[in-house]
Amino acid sequence: MSTPQPAHLAWVKSSYSGNEGGACLEVAATAGTIHIRDSKAPDRAQLAFATPRWAAFVRFAAQG
Numbered sequence: 134m135s136t137p138q139p140a141h142l143a144w145v146k147s148s149y150s151g152n153e154g155g156a157c158l159e160v161a162a163t164a165g166t167i168h169i170r171d172s173k174a175p176d177r178a179q180l181a182f183a184t185p186r187w188a189a190f191v192r193f194a195a196q197g
Contacts, residue, residue: 142163144160159172
């Protein structure tokens, strides 16, 4: 779901992202929620997933 961006989040991105162009996702975690945003547009809306749903997505993606 798309949510307004909380101001207190500590955003991180993968070391695989590199520094050219900013074409990657940034992730922040809070109690029970994983927040995702576009590094090219950090002030725009973000996605928020309940931690169990995000874990299920990561497991699915890892399967190829």
